[in-house]
Amino acid sequence: MSCRTGSNKKVEMTVTKLKPVDIVVVGTGVAGSILCKELADTGLKVVGLERGRMIDPQHDFAMPYVHDELKFDRHSDIFQNLSRETITFRNSMNQTALPMREMGSFKPGECVGGTAVHWGTHTRRFLPWDFETRSRTIERYGKAQIPEDCTTQDWGITYDELEPYYDQFEHLYGVGGKAGNLNGEIQPGGNPYEGPRSREYPNPPAPGNYAGSLFAKAAESFGYRPHPNPTAAQTQAYMNPYRLMLGQCVRGGFCSSHGCAMGAKASPLTTVLPVLLKQQNFELRPLSNVIGVNLDSAKKRAVSVTYVDARGREMEQPADLVILASYTFNNVRLLLLSGIGKPYDPVTNQGVVGRNYSYQTGGKVSLFFEDKVFNPFMGGGARGTSIDEFNGDNFDHAGLGFFGGAFVGVTNSGATPIRSTHVPPGVPRWGSAWKKAAAQYYNRTFTITLHGGCQSYRTHYFDLDPTYRDANGLPLLRMTFNWAENEKKMSAWIAGKAAEIAKAMGPSKMSVSPTTGNYSIVPYQSTHNVGGAIMGPDPATSVVNKYLQLWDVSNVFVVGGSAFPQNSANSPTGTIGTLACWAADSIKDHYLKRPGPMV
Amino acid sequence: MAAGPHAYGYLTQPEIRFLDAAVARLIPADELGPGAKEADVTYFIDRQLVSVWGTHGRNYRSGPWQEGTPEQGFQSRLTPQEIYRAAIRETNIHCLKQYGKAFEFLTPQQQDEVLHGLEDGKIEIESLSARLFFGLLLRNTMEGFFADPMYGGNRDKVGWKLIGFPGVASSTYNEYLDKHNVPYRVEPVSILDIQEGRVKVDAQGYPKHVMSDGIKQESGNDSH
Numbered sequence: 001m002s003c004r005t006g007s008n009k010k011v012e013m014t015v016t017k018l019k020p021v022d023i024v025v026v027g028t029g030v031a032g033s034i035l036c037k038e039l040a041d042t043g044l045k046v047v048g049l050e051r052g053r054m055i056d057p058q059h060d061f062a063m064p065y066v067h068d069e070l071k072f073d074r075h076s077d078i079f080q081n082l083s084r085e086t087i088t089f090r091n092s093m094n095q096t097a098l099p100m101r102e103m104g105s106f107k108p109g110e111c112v113g114g115t116a117v118h119w120g121t122h123t124r125r126f127l128p129w130d131f132e133t134r135s136r137t138i139e140r141y142g143k144a145q146i147p148e149d150c151t152t153q154d155w156g157i158t159y160d161e162l163e164p165y166y167d168q169f170e171h172l173y174g175v176g177g178k179a180g181n182l183n184g185e186i187q188p189g190g191n192p193y194e195g196p197r198s199r200e201y202p203n204p205p206a207p208g209n210y211a212g213s214l215f216a217k218a219a220e221s222f223g224y225r226p227h228p229n230p231t232a233a234q235t236q237a238y239m240n241p242y243r244l245m246l247g248q249c250v251r252g253g254f255c256s257s258h259g260c261a262m263g264a265k266a267s268p269l270t271t272v273l274p275v276l277l278k279q280q281n282f283e284l285r286p287l288s289n290v291i292g293v294n295l296d297s298a299k300k301r302a303v304s305v306t307y308v309d310a311r312g313r314e315m316e317q318p319a320d321l322v323i324l325a326s327y328t329f330n331n332v333r334l335l336l337l338s339g340i341g342k343p344y345d346p347v348t349n350q351g352v353v354g355r356n357y358s359y360q361t362g363g364k365v366s367l368f369f370e371d372k373v374f375n376p377f378m379g380g381g382a383r384g385t386s387i388d389e390f391n392g393d394n395f396d397h398a399g400l401g402f403f404g405g406a407f408v409g410v411t412n413s414g415a416t417p418i419r420s421t422h423v424p425p426g427v428p429r430w431g432s433a434w435k436k437a438a439a440q441y442y443n444r445t446f447t448i449t450l451h452g453g454c455q456s457y458r459t460h461y462f463d464l465d466p467t468y469r470d471a472n473g474l475p476l477l478r479m480t481f482n483w484a485e486n487e488k489k490m491s492a493w494i495a496g497k498a499a500e501i502a503k504a505m506g507p508s509k510m511s512v513s514p515t516t517g518n519y520s521i522v523p524y525q526s527t528h529n530v531g532g533a534i535m536g537p538d539p540a541t542s543v544v545n546k547y548l549q550l551w552d553v554s555n556v557f558v559v560g561g562s563a564f565p566q567n568s569a570n571s572p573t574g575t576i577g578t579l580a581c582w583a584a585d586s587i588k589d590h591y592l593k594r595p596g597p598m599v
Numbered sequence: 600m601a602a603g604p605h606a607y608g609y610l611t612q613p614e615i616r617f618l619d620a621a622v623a624r625l626i627p628a629d630e631l632g633p634g635a636k637e638a639d640v641t642y643f644i645d646r647q648l649v650s651v652w653g654t655h656g657r658n659y660r661s662g663p664w665q666e667g668t669p670e671q672g673f674q675s676r677l678t679p680q681e682i683y684r685a686a687i688r689e690t691n692i693h694c695l696k697q698y699g700k701a702f703e704f705l706t707p708q709q710q711d712e713v714l715h716g717l718e719d720g721k722i723e724i725e726s727l728s729a730r731l732f733f734g735l736l737l738r739n740t741m742e743g744f745f746a747d748p749m750y751g752g753n754r755d756k757v758g759w760k761l762i763g764f765p766g767v768a769s770s771t772y773n774e775y776l777d778k779h780n781v782p783y784r785v786e787p788v789s790i791l792d793i794q795e796g797r798v799k800v801d802a803q804g805y806p807k808h809v810m811s812d813g814i815k816q817e818s819g820n821d822s823h
Contacts, residue, residue, distance in 0.1 A: 062804060063767075063800065063803060063804025063805055064767045064788075064790045064793045064800065064804055064805075064806070065790060067747075067766070067767040067768060067790065068746075068747055068749075068790060069745075069746060069747070070742060070746035070747065070750055074652075074742065075650075075651070075652055075657070077657075081657050082657055082658050082659045083655075083656060083657050083658060083659060083660060086659040089670075089671060089672075090671070091668070091670055095668070096665065096667075098665055098667040098671045098674055099659045099661070100659065100671075100672060101655075101658045101659045101660070101672065101673050101674065102655070102658045102659075102672065102673050104672055207776060207777060209776055209779075210779035210780060213779065248773075250768070250770045250771075250772060250773060250805075251772045251773055251776060252768030252769070252770065252772055252805070253768055254768065261803070261804065262803070372780055373780060373781070373782045375775065375781075375782065375783045377764055377765055377768070378768075378772040378775060378776055378783070414768075416764075417745035417758065417759065417762060417764045418741060418742055418745045418746060421741075421745065421762060429718075429737065430624075430625040430626065430714075430737060430740075431624065431625070431626075431627065431711070432627050432629050434626075435626055435627065435629065435631060435634070435761070436631060438761065438762055439631055439761050439762055442762035442763060442764065443762065443763050443782065467663065468659075468661065469661070518668075518670050519670065520669065520670040520672070521670060521671060521672050522669070522670070522672045522673075
């Protein structure tokens with residue numbers, strides 16, 4: 001087989017063909033680790049291929065070295081190494097996409113455990129509305145509510161179908177929270193807008209902090225119902241269903257972007273891998289970067305995957321069942337590189353692979369006080385308080401000119417000084433005035449954040465870049481994305497509501513910053529990139545069916561954020577894990593008994 | 600407090616003098632305490648420049664090169680090493696033309712004028728966008744003022760003392776979280792302090808914080 005080089009020259013390279021296995025899983029993050037474990041429990045031979053290195057939390061995240069903001073937030077070696085592979089980006093189809101040369105807007109992981117090794121642990125279920133966005137919006141407001149170029153659609157699966165799997169994931173990850181809706185009965189203290197849950201969270205909520213209590217009091221004065229953020233940083237020592245012990249979070253900060261020294265942050269490293277790695281029929285191969293899925297001559301069946309190992313050798317791993325469970329970008333790119341599924345074309349609106357890339361919409365209100373101190377370095381694990389009055393379709397959108405929403409809240413994962421020394425609006429960026437304001441306000445400020453959903457649009461999509469290539473000579477994934485009017489209107493309107501709450505707290509100074517202008521790939525926003533290999537009821541508008549199985553090639557499943565047809569306002573990790581639990585059960589209970597298309 | 604002698608790995612003497620002068624304007628020494636120069640931010644920048652980051656070792660570095668839009672982010676073909684080398688020289692050329700002196704010899708007001716000119720893109724330098732250089736310089740200055748002293752800056756933890764950041768966390772924050780509106784003021788602890796044996800840690804590697812009033816923090820976590 002030939003191999004690619006940076007130029008168009010082809011270099012002959014031998015490929016080592018390995019002994020066949022039953023199942024190969026690409027990626028060992030939240031989704032991949034769960035799939036590996038659940039499928040290895042059937043006794044079948046499972047191989048997990050991971051592009052990143054092995055992590056030993058005892059060494060990689062030891063105290064005090066893990067409390068190093070410069071290393072973990074700025075120069076982390078557990079984020080994707082862009083020197084080997086990145087994406088290209090442009091705001092619109094008439095621009096030339098250029099490579100994302102340094103990490104900015106999002107931070108995909110590159111290590112065993114994936115992005116969930118350094119995630120923020122906010123584990124809020126998606127709303128029932130999130131799964132049926134298009135049909136419920138039309139039902140309530142009529143077709144005109146959805147912009148013409150908006151390709152938001154229903155998932156082909158409902159919240160009720162996924163509820164048992166949310167429950168499974170929350171118990172696996174030891175989520176701490178307070179139920180707001182138990183089997184249809186609204187519970188005081190919880191989020192009354194959540195979908196009905198079959199039982200309480202496995203752990204209690206994190207106790208509130210000062211900023212959260214001020215926010216809660218102000219929110220209540222408007223009749224809103226604040227509730228503690230559900231978090232997968234353990235609120236008490238916890239043993240999960242795989243009989244793994246997780247430590248209690250000490251709220252020491254250095255959380256998001258960082259690994260956890262306490263083993264308190266639920267991740268593949270703490271919840272799954274220690275038991276999985278002991279199973280004889282499972283093999284983990286780190287530093288193994290999958291570059292293609294190989295099909296049979298009829299293009300109906302995958303026969304193997306090809307990967308580049310740590311020594312740069314090309315290896316071919318035959319398997320009966322192939323599961324792509326890597327980051328959104330890589331799931332989509334592997335399909336495009338492998339010629340699986342029809343690539344999406346935004347001009348004709350035909351094809352599916354790459355369609356409906358989506359993100360999340362931000363916005364914030366910063367408050368500055370003279371007489372209050374918040375000790376913002378104490379925190380971690382999405383600790384905080386939120387309201388859901390403006391999320392999804394929890395409020396009447398009639399006449400507002402947009403649909404969708406945001407949850408609004410105060411979250412503190414530990415204010416480290418390089419990224420969290422904020423000064424009031426109007427203060428210069430440097431000099432004595434900056435220094436004075438930094439000294440005065442580091443401990444006297446907090447932010448109300450809008451975590452907004454994002455609809456999908458015809459011109460927001462992935463394809464392969466025509467120019468830029470990775471270290472293997474393969475085309476990079478190209479992202480075309482910008483903020484749409486719907487999301488900007490939503491962010492502005494909800495920022496106004498958040499500003500009312502902020503004012504009620506009596507800050508001496510405040511700034512209101514909704515999402516405006518063009519999307520920029522520079523400042524960090526969230527690692528919540530979704531879509532491109534979306535699930536749905538119709539092969540004309542989705543890549544995988546409701547079981548995450550490819551419509552075109554039935555022995556390939558694609559699991560991850562890539563399956564979201566558009567994005568909820570809520571953080572995606574919990575739903576990614578839930579989809580993995582759902583797909584694992586579907587494969588075990590149905591596919592393995594009768595391999596073939598499940599729909 | 601003078602910066603100690605350091606073995607510089609990349610920067611030349613004229614570059615060190617330029618950066619000492621520049622970072623002293625970005626974060627000046629004043630009645631609130633030492634500034635970036637006294638915090639050894641120049642030495643921090645030097646150490647960053649000889650690190651993997653100094654050659655953008657983890658960044659995508661293949662062409663073709665286009666300036667792109669601001670939304671597309673960093674697109675220079677130069678590495679941080681090359682940016683500092685070219686931009687310091689070219690900024691000094693501007694200063695010689697404008698004021699007849701290199702940057703380090705200008706009055707503080709003139710230095711601020713030059714820094715604002717770079718920040719706003721009103722000064723043109725040849726090899727790259729002046730804004731890009733200024734953005735990098737400001738970012739590295741903030742990093743050098745607030746990163747752990749193990750990287751050569753934030754000398755004596757002056758950045759953390761200024762804002763009240765305790766550094767490496769203790770394991771007892773859970774006991775303080777419900778003490779609302781009570782400042783938690785401690786002598787900050789750095790990784791460097793622990794490496795050099797100035798601060799002891801518990802079995803899990805967490806330090807005990809000493810309150811700024813000198814009282815040792817109580818710990819309920821001594822059992823492990």
